[in-house]
Amino acid sequence: MIIGVISDTHIPATAKRIPETIIDAFRKVDMVIHAGDMIGLEAIEELKAVCPKVIAVAGNMDNQEVRLQYPLKELFKVGNFKVGLMHGFGAPANLISVLEDAFKLDKPDLIIFGHSHKPFNERVNGVLFFNPGSATDTITAEYNSYGLIEITDQINARIVRIQNG
Numbered sequence: 367m368i369i370g371v372i373s374d375t376h377i378p379a380t381a382k383r384i385p386e387t388i389i390d391a392f393r394k395v396d397m398v399i400h401a402g403d404m405i406g407l408e409a410i411e412e413l414k415a416v417c418p419k420v421i422a423v424a425g426n427m428d429n430q431e432v433r434l435q436y437p438l439k440e441l442f443k444v445g446n447f448k449v450g451l452m453h454g455f456g457a458p459a460n461l462i463s464v465l466e467d468a469f470k471l472d473k474p475d476l477i478i479f480g481h482s483h484k485p486f487n488e489r490v491n492g493v494l495f496f497n498p499g500s501a502t503d504t505i506t507a508e509y510n511s512y513g514l515i516e517i518t519d520q521i522n523a524r525i526v527r528i529q530n531g
Contacts, residue, residue, distance in 0.1 A: 367444055368394070370417065371513035373401035373453070373480030374500035375409040376427065381502035384412050387528050388501055388512050392416050395514070397444075401480035401498065402453025403427045407435070425453035425480060441472050444517045450474035454481035461497075462490055469493075476521055483507040485525040496523050 370392040375384060389412065392398050398417045402425025404410060410432075413420045424436045440451040450469040454461045458481065465477050476494045479486075483506050485499035498513030500506075515523040 367396045367517045369444070369515040369517065370395040370398045371401065371478055371496065371498040371515060372398065372409075372413070372501050373498050374403045374425070374483050375400070375502050376403055376405050376500075377409045377502065379405050379427075380504070384409055384501060385510065385528055389416055391512070391514070391526070397421065399451060399478055401425070401451060401478050402436075403480055404432055405429060407431060421451065423451050423453055426455050439468060441469075441474065446519075447475040447517060447521060448473065450477040452477070452479055454479045458482035458484070462495060465495065466491070466493075476515075476523075478513075478515075485511050485513075487513075487523050487525055494521055494523060499525060501528075 393416045397419040398413045400422035402423045406429055422436045423440050424433045424438055442449055456464055465479055478496050483500040483503045486497040499511035501510055501512055510528045511525050513525055
């Protein structure tokens with residue numbers, strides 16, 4: 367299974383829509399995950415138009431409409447792996463600790479998150495932590511990016527850097 371991962375789209379505040387290069391890439395995936403801070407539902411509608419299976423969580427910047435439709439935390443299985451999904455909150459420097467604490471009883475193999483706008487793809491204490499970075503931020507992000515995760519008998523995740531604008 368191939369999963370497209372996106373976060374911190376901040377639509378329509380930061381951008382009018384998801385960059386076309388991401389939309390094109392997500393036409394070829396089996397599932398899309400949005401790790402929060404959509405702001406409104408426009409980003410989800412764009413994603414559902416190219417991939418029917420979309421899982422998302424609300425982030426700290428999301429409006430009430432998003433918060434009513436999407437939880438702050440999700441836990442689900444993909445193949446033999448348990449996946450945790452949460453946007454994150456608080457100081458970006460403490461994100462891994464915040465997420466470890468939020469999922470300590472769930473024991474996931476993979477935790478997907480956002481919030482910091484900085485790509486992250488590392489194992490910490492045996493768990494793969496994956497942040498695709500921000501798809502649209504042109505102020506605090508060093509570059510825009512999204513993620514692709516392939517799940518077979520193992521998890522292979524990579525950050526895909528895109529051009530700003």
